[in-house]
Amino acid sequence: MSAILSIRGLRKSYATGVEALKSVDLDINRGEIFALLGPNGAGKTTMINIACGIVTPTEGEVLVDGRNWQTDYRHARTRIGLVPQELSTDAFESVWNTVSFSRGLFGKPRDAGKIETLLKRLSLWDKRKSEMRFLSGGMKRRVMIAKALSHEPDILFLDEPTAGVDVELRRDMWDIVRDLRRDGTTIILTTHYIEEAEEMADRVGVISKGQLIAIDEKKALMAKMGRKTLKITLSDPVEAVPAGLEEWNLVLEDDGHQLCYAFDSNAERTGIASLMRRLSELHIGYKDLSTRQSSLEDIFVQLVHAPEKAA
Numbered sequence: 184m185s186a187i188l189s190i191r192g193l194r195k196s197y198a199t200g201v202e203a204l205k206s207v208d209l210d211i212n213r214g215e216i217f218a219l220l221g222p223n224g225a226g227k228t229t230m231i232n233i234a235c236g237i238v239t240p241t242e243g244e245v246l247v248d249g250r251n252w253q254t255d256y257r258h259a260r261t262r263i264g265l266v267p268q269e270l271s272t273d274a275f276e277s278v279w280n281t282v283s284f285s286r287g288l289f290g291k292p293r294d295a296g297k298i299e300t301l302l303k304r305l306s307l308w309d310k311r312k313s314e315m316r317f318l319s320g321g322m323k324r325r326v327m328i329a330k331a332l333s334h335e336p337d338i339l340f341l342d343e344p345t346a347g348v349d350v351e352l353r354r355d356m357w358d359i360v361r362d363l364r365r366d367g368t369t370i371i372l373t374t375h376y377i378e379e380a381e382e383m384a385d386r387v388g389v390i391s392k393g394q395l396i397a398i399d400e401k402k403a404l405m406a407k408m409g410r411k412t413l414k415i416t417l418s419d420p421v422e423a424v425p426a427g428l429e430e431w432n433l434v435l436e437d438d439g440h441q442l443c444y445a446f447d448s449n450a451e452r453t454g455i456a457s458l459m460r461r462l463s464e465l466h467i468g469y470k471d472l473s474t475r476q477s478s479l480e481d482i483f484v485q486l487v488h489a490p491e492k493a494a
């Protein structure tokens with residue numbers, strides 16, 4: 184798959200001396216949904232703002248379809264749309280004018296048909312005459328997306344698209360993003376909600392302290408780094424992990440009803456067979472067994488906190 188956006192050796196030091204990005208390289212594939220995960224202050228917004236031409240990098244370059252952002256400014260600007268974190272619209276303007284005006288800002292000719300299609304696609308058609316101040320939070324967010332798409336870009340950046348929205352609206356946003364991808368738009372989103380990345384992303388990048396510390400297909404990342412947990416529901420509850428089971432580092436849960444064993448499912452020996460044998464030798468009865476794959480959240484926490492522990 185060819186890269187629609189390439190980031191090369193990107194570094195950003197703000198005037199305050201904060202090094203927000205420390206040499207980041209990243210290729211975004213055409214037509215993918217890429218989720219950028221990272222804790223507060225990791226550098227996500229800085230990266231997006233550089234890719235969208237709002238912030239100037241200290242070093243490095245951004246190529247849009249192989250063409251340099253800085254030297255080919257007009258080209259890059261028409262190809263990229265940004266839905267920023269903050270909702271920024273004129274409260275007294277109508278939905279229709281808000282979106283049409285945005286198209287005009289990009290030098291695109293007026294095209295009522297295109298705006299109509301866009302508003303219908305985002306379920307905003309009925310609201311086209313409403314002033315922004317009368318819209319619900321969810322509708323406002325849709326207008327922000329319509330604004331970002333008004334000049335027909337093929338790369339859409341969404342900075343924290345569902346921050347602070349309720350679950351129903353979040354699902355609604357996910358559907359919109361999936362629809363956009365289906366129609367060929369490349370999507371790059373930042374999120375604090377790991378569930379969001381787990382649900383939607385094709386690939387995931389984890390950024391911490393200005394560096395990309397992991398980047399992979401979501402499924403590969405989960406398979407490679409994921410651990411599994413075996414839960415053993417005991418026939419009779421116990422007060423502590425029974426003696427003789429020390430080597431498995433079991434954790435007792437559910438008021439003594441459950442023994443949990445974390446294992447690496449890719450390892451040659453998982454330790455499960457020997458654990459089951461030992462349970463039987465110790466006459467510890469169980470009535471149920473289940474395994475759970477660690478989530479992207481578990482992996483994220485592991486990645487972001489591991490270097491700190493090691494230091």
Ligand SMILES: Nc1ncnc2c1ncn2[C@@H]1O[C@H](COP(=O)(O)OP(=O)(O)OP(=O)(O)O)[C@@H](O)[C@H]1O
Pocket residue numbers: 197198199201202203221222223224225226227228229230
């Ligand atoms: N305009 C600025 N001037 C000085 N420092 C800045 C500026 N913008 C961001 N920073 C700093 O750069 C670092 C990265 O910030 P950035 O907003 O890119 O992170 P983020 O990952 O988007 O965080 P959040 O999730 O909190 O938005 C932080 O330490 C932040 O304080």
